[in-house]
Amino acid sequence: MAIFSDARAEDTRPIKSTTGADISLAARTNALTSPTSGLAPTFLQANLVILPSRYASDFRLLCARNPVPCPLIAESISIGCWSSVTSFIPGLEGAAILSDCDIRRDVSKYIVYKNSKIMKQGCLDILDEWTDDYVALLIGCSFSFESALIVAGLPPRHTALNRNVPIYRTNIPLCPAGVFTGSTYVVSMRSYKASEVEKVREITRPYTATHGEPIAWGWGAVKRLGIEDIDAPTWGEPPLTQDGRPLGEVEGKDHDVPVFWGCGVTPMEAVARSGLEGVVMTHDPGHMLLLDCRDSDIVPAACVA
Incomplete structure (x- = not known):
């Protein structure tokens, strides 16, 4: 089952010396449409899964049971909240991970599923799909190392x-x-x-x-x-x-x-194969959510070469 098409868009990426917040703003204003590997070096990147609240507890358990492919690092601070997250990284508060955010627009491309089948892909935002029943869950991404x-x-x-x-x-x-x-x-x-x-x-x-x-x-x-x-x-x-x-x-x-x-596409694949009812949203693989924290925030300084 294909999750997304891999048609290449014209590279409109900001310069590589930008911060995670700069990349998010570029995505929010549709100035960024390309994959995010290599952007904002040392800033963490995250996979994104947005679920109806009734599925959130099962998804947390999926991540807990499969921590290598599904390392859960944050989620919406409350059901329906798209502007603030709570952190699962020890020593980091939610605002330190992601501040001034709009999870509905801060990814350069999204995928929308309905009843576990792709309804739209390559979306620049999910404003029309978001409701006050959604929980956004952030999974660590290997682009970060x-x-x-x-x-x-x-x-x-x-x-x-x-x-x-x-x-x-x-x-x-x-x-x-x-x-x-x-x-x-x-x-x-x-x-x-x-x-x-x-x-x-x-x-x-x-x-x-x-x-x-x-x-x-x-x-x-x-x-x-x-x-x-x-x-x-x-x-x-x-x-x-x-x-x-x-x-x-x-x-x-x-x-x-x-x-x-x-790979953080693992939980996306789990969502697509699970037969969930209703609308679910994810990032398009390769098009990550950029965070405010850095690799040095999650790894001891001695380990960051």
């Missing part, structure tokens, strides 16, 4: 090429919770030299609020995860080698090996 990889000299290839990260559905079952049953892990992929994988694991391991270290790596992991074709991601754009070829052309080689992380 990419700046640490860049500082360490290990930039993910898609950021340099302004491409959306490749994302794959896997065969790893999620632990079910309430109405959320029958779904599987979703993973994002960044390729590295085999000799770099341990360093990549070390750098990303402390970022548990944004998926942490990889769950699998190497060419053997492709089959173990149930991925049929590395060059045909379920979402995002096909991965490329260092010299711009399809990654699958170097299968088995150590100079380009796939590395897989838990």
